[in-house]
Amino acid sequence: xxxxxxxxxxxxxxxxxxxxxxxxxxxxxxxxxxxxxxxxxxxxxxxxxxxxxxxxxxxxxxxxxxxxxxxxxxxxxxxxxxxxxxxxxxxxxxxxxxxxxxxxxxxxxxxxxxxxxxxxxxxxxxxxxxxxxxxxxxxxxxxxxxxxxxxxxxxxxxxxxxxxxxxxxxxxxxxxxxxxxxxxxxxxxxxxxxxxxxxxxxxxxxxxxxxxxxxxxxxxxxxxxxxxxxxxxxxxxxxxxxxxxxxxxxxxxxxxxxxxxxxxxxxxxxxxxxxxxxxxxxxxxxxxxxxxxxxxxxxxxxxxxxxxxxxxxxxxxxxxxxxxxxxxxxxxxxxxxxxxxxxxxxxxxxxxxxxxxxxxxxxxxxxxxxxxxxxxxxxxxxxxxxxxx
Numbered sequence: 001x002x003x004x005x006x007x008x009x010x011x012x013x014x015x016x017x018x019x020x021x022x023x024x025x026x027x028x029x030x031x032x033x034x035x036x037x038x039x040x041x042x043x044x045x046x047x048x049x050x051x052x053x054x055x056x057x058x059x060x061x062x063x064x065x066x067x068x069x070x071x072x073x074x075x076x077x078x079x080x081x082x083x084x085x086x087x088x089x090x091x092x093x094x095x096x097x098x099x100x101x102x103x104x105x106x107x108x109x110x111x112x113x114x115x116x117x118x119x120x121x122x123x124x125x126x127x128x129x130x131x132x133x134x135x136x137x138x139x140x141x142x143x144x145x146x147x148x149x150x151x152x153x154x155x156x157x158x159x160x161x162x163x164x165x166x167x168x169x170x171x172x173x174x175x176x177x178x179x180x181x182x183x184x185x186x187x188x189x190x191x192x193x194x195x196x197x198x199x200x201x202x203x204x205x206x207x208x209x210x211x212x213x214x215x216x217x218x219x220x221x222x223x224x225x226x227x228x229x230x231x232x233x234x235x236x237x238x239x240x241x242x243x244x245x246x247x248x249x250x251x252x253x254x255x256x257x258x259x260x261x262x263x264x265x266x267x268x269x270x271x272x273x274x275x276x277x278x279x280x281x282x283x284x285x286x287x288x289x290x291x292x293x294x295x296x297x298x299x300x301x302x303x304x305x306x307x308x309x310x311x312x313x314x315x316x317x318x319x320x321x322x323x324x325x326x327x328x329x330x331x332x333x334x335x336x337x338x339x340x341x342x343x344x345x346x347x348x349x350x351x352x353x354x355x356x357x358x359x360x361x362x363x364x365x366x367x368x369x370x371x372x373x374x375x376x377x378x379x380x381x382x383x384x385x386x387x388x389x
Contacts, residue, residue, distance in 0.1 A: 005127035007120075014117045018042060018133050025130035027207035036169065038134050044169040045138060050106060052145050052161055111231055112140050116223035118262050119323060122271060126322035131209045136216045138170070139182035143220060158183050174206055182213065186221045197221065197318060218318035225311045226273070228304075229257045249288040252279070252297055253304060262325065270326040272349075273312070277301055277330070280337040281387060285378045296374025298332070298346075302364040305330050309350035327351030334377070336385055344381065346371060 008017050018039050029035040036044065079085040116136065120128065128136065145161045162180055170176055185196035193199075200213040233255035237243040243251055259276035279297060287294035309328050316325055328350040336342035348367050364371050372380055381387050 005129050005132075007123060007127045008117060010121055012117065012121075014113055014120065014133060014137060015043075017117075018130070018137060021130040021133070026134070027131065027209060038130070041169045042134055042137050045166050046141055048165045048169065049141055049145065049161070052165065054106065107231055108144065108227060109141060111227035111229070112143075112220070112223045113137070115226040115260070116140065116219050118226075119219060119223065119319070119325075122262065122264075122323045122325075124322070126212075126215075129209065131206075132211055132216060135175075135178055135182060135211060136219060138166070138179045139186075139216065139220050140223070142166070142179060143183040143186045143224065172207075178204075178206065178211065178213065182217050182220060185217045186224055195314075197314075214318040215322070218315040222311060222315040222319070225308055225315075226260050228254055229260050230255050245289045246291075249290045249295075249297065249300055252283065252288060253300055255279075256283075256297065256301070271324060272327045272329050272351075273308075273325055275305065275308075275328060275330045276333075278333040278335060280335045281381055281385065282337040284334045284374075285381065285387065296378065298334075298372075298377050299374035301330075301332060302371075302373075305350060306364065312350075313352070334381070339385075342385060344377070344384070346377075 006017070006021070008014065021039060023029075023037050026038040029037070031037070076085055076088055079088060142158050142162055145158050159180055162176060166176055166179065170179070181200060184190075185200060188194075188196060190196045190199050197214050197217045200217055202212070202214050204211050204213055231254075233251045234243060235251075235255055238248065238251055238255065256277045256279040257275065258278060259274065261274050262271060263274055264271045283297055285296075287296055288300070290300070305328060312325055312328060319325075330346075330348050330350070332346040334344045334346075348364070348371055350367055364373075
């Protein structure tokens with residue numbers, strides 16, 4: 001019997017939803033032969049991969065350090081000129097070889113499940129089938145584990161772990177292939193193309209059930225994009241100053257983002273994603289290192305929200321028949337570091353207007369000339385608050 005799809009009740013989590021599904025909604029299996037129900041397979045897989053989740057940040061750090069050492073040895077070994085070797089050594093000393101990731105482990109996985117569930121609450125048609133929910137949850141579990149081998153192209157490196165940890169509970173190789181492909185397209189580039197979801201077939205039949213692979217991939221991808229709030233930041237690491245300089249901006253970004261919530265405007269019926277940031281003037285007036293350059297956190301927020309808007313437009317291409325997210329509303333509060341009464345508020349909305357095109361980076365003023373850049377905001381705060389910085 002093919003499942004026709006069952007909606008998530010308001011505030012219901014996708015894992016709880018899967019747990020409640022009837023065994024007859026999945027492909028046929030035999031309990032007498034030792035085959036487990038599909039919800040049990042998922043939770044067994046989730047338990048098995050937990051130790052990997054707990055190692056992601058440490059393993060990624062070790063892998064990046066090893067890659068950096070190997071590059072140093074290779075490049076320096078090719079230098080025949082002593083002056084060139086010295087210059088290269090100095091360049092390596094100034095680089096940021098250690099990637100101190102924000103949370104990519106179980107906490108992040110739970111947040112992605114939460115955000116995907118939030119989107120599914122707004123579906124008014126085309127609800128997930130039980131089988132689709134199984135695949136979506138498995139791909140959420142595995143999507144970031146490739147980081148244990150290093151950050152670069154991590155989305156392409158989950159097969160080894162998937163075969164090791166999933167095979168005992170998901171013996172069907174066709175099902176494992178679906179999980180791998182869904183996790184593969186959650187980011188990155190395939191054959192030089194960023195349209196990674198487009199490489200998937202729209203709908204596939206597997207064991208006589210339809211699987212909307214592009215829909216599932218888009219839900220994972222945008223859920224991952226939304227799951228970047230304060231729960232991912234290492235606040236203790238920031239307070240103690242142990243996070244490498246080139247990685248602090250990522251943790252400050254997450255730490256400042258306290259609310260990511262989809263809401264429906266009762267006046268115009270639009271469904272929008274609300275982002276709320278808050279940080280103090282000391283941080284606002286400090287430049288942070290990223291990829292060898294320095295920028296204000298405010299400019300980082302602008303670029304990240306523009307990226308989020310690009311991802312919204314891209315993912316909605318595959319989700320929109322069932323749910324439409326119409327824009328991204330952003331509120332940024334900069335609190336005076338010494339005076340709790342004083343604060344500066346920046347608000348803007350990212351949505352399609354006029355001729356449709358992807359918003360490029362560093363073009364926040366296209367959405368409002370009054371939106372101050374990081375440098376303009378620093379000068380504004382200096383003038384309004386008489387800050388000395």
